[in-house]
Amino acid sequence: MKYQDRYEIVVRRKSSFHPAYHLSFDIQWIDPNYSLGEMARKRREILCRLEEGLLERNCQRPFPLVPQRIAVVSSEHYAEWEDFLEHLRENPYGFSFSVTLFPAFVQGEEAESSILEALQDILMEASRFDVVVLLRGGGSRVDLSCFDSYPLGKTIAGFPLPVLTGIGHYKDRSVIDYVAHGALKTPTAVANFLVDRVKEFDEQLVEQYILLRNFIQEVFEGYGVTLEDWIGRFRDCATFLFQREKEKTLRVEEKFIFLGQSFFEKQKMIQGELERAIQRETWKYVEKEKSALEQ
């Protein structure tokens, strides 16, 4: 635990008076719990001030579907920044990320003002980015106290882009972790989170693509079935009509044959009758001649 200026501390001391050295004041022990309690109190106070609808504001911003353009606020000298870059660049899916560093002190006295400045720079070209990431390697709890800041909390809460933190906390969440869109434990975790979001989007795309492909396949099948159905109907109708015409012709033909036959029958009958009449007449004549001869 590192102590900085203006920390309230509780100590056990031994005072003594020596005639030669006057009053001496020996610090024998500092109560760390008091200092941590003091930090927690300060944090609660800031969170209370931020309460008025500000706390949730950054969380409520929609997170970009494909967070690929990233503004990083960090110190360029930290190994974590390099870890972060490496993790993004070497993601197993080959997604590309565009990362811009806005250098800032992320601990100590100047941290607050330099982070605020970096955020102001990002704000000037906010449309170039999808997400803001604030990075720092792990450290002791007191080291992180610069993140328990009202101006920082307020700026991040109201920031027009979602802000992710990866400031290496383990137990406590600092003020900016509370107001940020997402608080992750380490810079590497932030990188993994971003890769996972892009991966999710990619999976959704593949899913939609497969749905579209199947749908189009069905559309074609549907068209094919409908077309063959109508062609079949045409064939049935045409066959029926041809059949009907054929039958009509056939009936006319039959009637004709029938009529012809009956004509011949009639002729035959008439002829027969005629023959028989002639026979009869001839016979009569022969009989008559015969009787005339006998007389």
Added chain:
Amino acid sequence: MSYESAFQELRGIVEELKRGEIDIDSLAEKVKRVTFLCQFLRERLRKTEQEVQVIFQETEKKKLE
């Protein structure tokens, strides 16, 4: 001629035939016309489906690269 207009024409002819008000001479004409329409529609459907398949294949190849 579009697929849609050719298909509508085919449907129209079938409806006409169903009503049965057609003489044998125009029936032969209709058969000729429908044969042409069938060929056109089947060919257009097959070609379009092939084109779409090629687009899908190219997309998938790009994705794998």
